[in-house]
Amino acid sequence: MNYFSSDFKLGILGGGQLGKMLLYCTRKFDIYTCVLEASEDAPCHIACNEFHIGDLMNYDAVYNFGKRVDVLTFEIENVNVDALEDLEKEGVKVYPSSKTLRIIQNKAKQKLFYVDNQLPTASFTRFAYTSEIKEAINHGGLSLPFVWKSARFGYDGQGVKIVKHLDDLQGLPNVECIAETLIPFKNELAVIVARNAKGESKSYPVVEMEFHPEANQVEYVICPARISDSVAQKAIAVALRTSEAFKHVGLLAVEMFQTENDEILINEVAPRPHNSGHQTIEASYTSQFEQHLRAILDLPLGRTDSKVSGVMVNLVGAEGYTGNVVYKNIENIMQMDGVTPHVYGKRQTRPFRKMGHVTIVDEDVNRARQIAEEVKKSIEVISE
Secondary structure, eight states: OOOSSSSOEEEEEOOSHHHHHHHHHHHHHTOEEEEEESOTTOGGGGTOSEEEEOOTTOHHHHHHHHTTOSEEEESSSOSOHHHHHHHHHTTOEESSOHHHHHHHTSHHHHHHHHHHTTOOBOOEEEESSTTHHHHHHHTTSSOSSEEEEESSSOOTTTTEEEEOSGGGGTTOOOSSEEEEEOOOEEEEEEEEEEEOTTOOEEEOOOEEEEEOTTTOOEEEEEESOSSOHHHHHHHHHHHHHHHHHHTOOEEEEEEEEEETTSOEEEEEEESSOOGGGTTHHHHBSSOHHHHHHHHHTTOOOOOOSBSSEEEEEEEEOOTTOOEEEEEETHHHHHTSTTEEEEEOOOSEEOTTOEEEEEEEEESSHHHHHHHHHHHHHHOEEEEO
16 A cells, blocks of 8 residues: 555644644655544644644544544544454554554553463552442452552553552552552663564664653653663563564563562553653664554564663653743753653643653663753753
């Protein structure tokens, strides 16, 4: 099929920053794009060929949008899977598949999938409602501490809480959830795997993620991860096996724990371009966004190795500021060598909202990490 400068239409569900960065690449290749998104002022609006307003969880909105396009992909998991399933039956190519998305949308199903496929993950207990947890603790079926995770609609640290005392259950929503063994770990790692419809797959180098202690959001992504070769090989092997188990088409970001004794356990996966791959735009031969396009269009996969070490810093709204965004001191960081800011196009800031990221590239990963610290201290996302 001719994808370039043709009548072919690629549909993207979701109009956020991941979609916007995907559109950098569709522009490069002159691929016609249609985006469905609920918000008129979403980041994608500026860069697609057609922008459609609609609720991604609404069956009719997703189904009717999907009928207009040849291949459908998404940049967010919270979409109506029944509509995707029916579109597939009618010949629309949906990548990643509705089957994959149905598993990934529910953390309990996701965990069971790992167990069924002999993929390493922390042990867990599944509950229909949070209120059942207290009883399980009282009857000795569950012991503290553990990690509470809402089965659905968690993102960026939302829907996750470490429970050390019974009181920590206060205020949690009474929803389907899992209680996961709290793993003492050395590092949080991630590997992005690209796999096309032919079953060819390639993995990116392992990255290390440093989290903000309060917001439970990634603060720094460091590539390559500062780990031994043997641990890196183990992490890549687990990620490739995971992608294969899902028969995944597109990108799969596999987030993992490196335990105290260097075992690798899967935390969770995302079936799309991911925060842990933003540094690939500047640091890799093929960015994760271009690679996602290559994978879903069954084109040859690009090189995944890095040209240079890269560190990514998330730019999130500063606490105490809500309103029209101002990127304070952005010109100061632009004076630094190897520093590239990406501004997502959200006019309104609020505390901890993802507003952009900055990539720092350097031959030396430790120096890049040091500069990232300076960047973090310099720039502030505030309001007018």
